[in-house]
Amino acid sequence: MTNGVSNYLSYTAKELKPSPIRKFFDLAASMEGVISLGVGEPDFITPWNVREATILSIEQGFTSYTANAGLLELREEISAYLQRGFNVDYNPVNQIIVTVGASEAIDLAFRAIVNPGDEVLIVEPSFVSYAPLVALAGGTPIPVSTSPANGFKITAEQIEAAITEKTKAILICSPNNPTGTALTRKELEEIARTVEKHDLIVVMDEIYAELTYDEEFTSFAAIDGMYDRTILINGFSKGFAMTGWRLGFLAAPAEFVGHMLKIHQYTTMCAPHMLQHGAIEALRNSYHEVESMRNSYRRRRNYVVDTLNNIGLDCHVPGGAFYVFPSIKATGLSSEQFAEKLLMEEKVAVVPGNAFGESGEGYIRCSYATSMEQLQEALKRMQRFVERRVGAVVK
Template identity: 60%
Template sequence: MNIQDKLSPTAKEIPPSGIRKFFDLVVATEGVISLGVGEPDFITPWHIRESSIHSLEKGITSYTSNAGLLELREEISKYLETGFSLKYSPQNELMVTVGASEAIDIALRALVSSGDEVLVVEPAYVSYSPCVILAGGTPVSVPTFQKDDFKLMPDALESKITAKTKAIIMCFPNNPTGAIMEKEDLEKIAKIIDKHDLIVISDEVYAELTYGKRHVSIASLPGMKDRTINIGGLSKSFAMTGWRIGYVAAHPEIIGAMLKIHQYTILCAPIMGQVAALEAMKNGHNEMKKMIEQYDQRRRLIVKGFQEMGLSCHTPKGAFYAFPSIQATGYDDHVFAEELLKETKVAVVPGSVFGEGGKGFIRCSYATSYSKISEALERIEKFVTPRLNGTCDKVI
């Protein structure tokens, strides 16, 4: 039997995650400093872990409502209103998902039909386009550029819209660039979205991680709430990646459609994670603020380091990624990342795994300790300097 003949053509054609490829290389290489995977180096605060442990000791191990614990949805509702001026009913406009990743997947499956086009603002998180394809749609890249601080520009958006366009998926603060969209930027985009009657899938999982500017959700703009699927989670802000708790806020009819898919594929998010999320939402904000302060210090260090060694690097205003250009070295970004890992044991992610607009860049996560970032920058500078000075053979 030829197993390949039994597999779905779609599943065979979708490439594996470029991020995970480098994660696997890191695991297989001893002594590596990883700036690759976007995961906080902080441990989930003790009181959050303890709440889940205590719930297990009390035997709270059952299913929850498909939409998630009502008390958690109520807390998320308060959080969105207090933090981002967003009002959602916990009864029918909010649901708890298995991470933001599940929310993205089922949002697309609830919206997309065969032949529909979905605009993907790039550079973008690696799952967006594959999830569009798995939903039966066609992803269409909308590029952003370093000269614009990687913001989505109105002309770039307008030029990609066709009669087949149904939705746009975007992430601000952005993974991988660290770009943010301010209110005046979003207002220009909202006019185009409204004009063409599009749905926005807004991945705001990094909403809390901004530096000097408060995050503004496109859903908070006039007329945008009903056409926005707002996705968030606790992985990044509360250092809860392994707990796999996300949430989605949207119009009741959209939530209803997503909930049906969620019922048949997931049933509900794990109750232990939901209990921990509830504690985080209620009492975890001080620890979150302390983590953000640490990220800000690391952000300044890594950007200064890249700029001083001669690599162009815009200053990220959100998330926990720097996105320096390595074009001056003459290297392809994949080759650069592979050679860097081989020679210096520093792991970064090639920018092109995040779409065409990422070519010639590398993504470097500063969600690791200050000392490790300092050491990584020293190693990278030793690798980069001879290539910038022309004293090392360049591999294109």
């Protein structure tokens, strides 16, 4: 290659930035004694009955490909799960695809609906992969920033103000990563009217649906008029403590699913056969485990929010997921400075808020998906750090 590799790369690949989260994870991994509040992953092990069912499936020789959309038996269980828990009906034959994680499901959604030049509204702060996946599909991600004044909740008015003649879709995550904000039915209904008015598609990331604490979860597809406009994203990673399994699913009207299935066929073929048996067991017989984990997260959330506010880091009460998103503005540090110095001085790893969009500057994301003992120690260290910094600012 006479001109070097760079000349052969696509513009999209060259402009794509690496995940900003990895920088802090990699640095923390190289240090001893670090308490990580950065990983968006349950600290619980996948329930034993799910692991056992998967082991048994391997022993029984279920190591081949499945149907591209996934085992029909699993899709039937997903359909029953969505109807039972969220009051939405999807035909397991042609309206559900089992994917390699919820991330693949989001990728499929964008690749199926986005044309070059289309704009997709991304509610920020947002998970780091959303905007890059829109760009990889040839679209233009448009951030719509939320405010701490109302707990980082997106409003219909904010969406209305961001819409242009090029707007094709909007991606919403509720409960949200990184803020933990959960939208109520009334708030979703108000958004739905704007979506209908402007003829938009909604990619709805509901991966944290099982982890809501104060109000009953409402699926956007269950809102009047939204079923035909919604591509529902969900999976097993968060609620069922199955992150490493990489099993997600999408549900949508059949015409959407048919086109997403074509892309899935060419890029992935199918999710691993034996892991799908584990997912069947999770949906049939693990809900008591989900309830136990949710109760534990609720207790931790309450402790972490109270403690952060007491040490001077303003923090709203998140309605779901397992993250808090406190303000660090009182320290006089930027989000990256705070995260770097906290890691180096006190060996606590958090994620700078600007990793989730410009509106996240001045905040950090802390995961409380770790033991209470670890949380208590981490917050003691953070208190020492904050007291030093705030004292320096005052002086």
